[in-house]
Amino acid sequence: LGSHGRGGIMLWLTARSGDVFFYAHMRGYAAGIRVGRQVRAGEAVAYVGNTGNARGGPCHVHFEWHPRGGAPADPFRLLRSIR
Numbered sequence: 001l002g003s004h005g006r007g008g009i010m011l012w013l014t015a016r017s018g019d020v021f022f023y024a025h026m027r028g029y030a031a032g033i034r035v036g037r038q039v040r041a042g043e044a045v046a047y048v049g050n051t052g053n054a055r056g057g058p059c060h061v062h063f064e065w066h067p068r069g070g071a072p073a074d075p076f077r078l079l080r081s082i083r
Contacts, residue, residue: 001029007025007052008049008051008052009025009026009027009046010022010023011026011033011045020066021065021066022062022065022066022072023061024061025050025051025060025061026049027046027047027049027051028046028047030045030046030047033045063075065078
């Protein structure tokens, strides 16, 4: 969890596989979300917003997928597979 700089209110999730998922510009966190808490697929973790350098613009989420915690990769294939 974090709130600073260009990303505004941010959230990082780490999967058992080591993949990291990053969300930025959120409006706030869902109730009960805290550092170290395990979450399940489909559970609300935060709410879309326009914080950080997105302030004043349309609400949206900046989403990144970092396979095994490395460099960001295009998440299209991953997201399409869970559709």
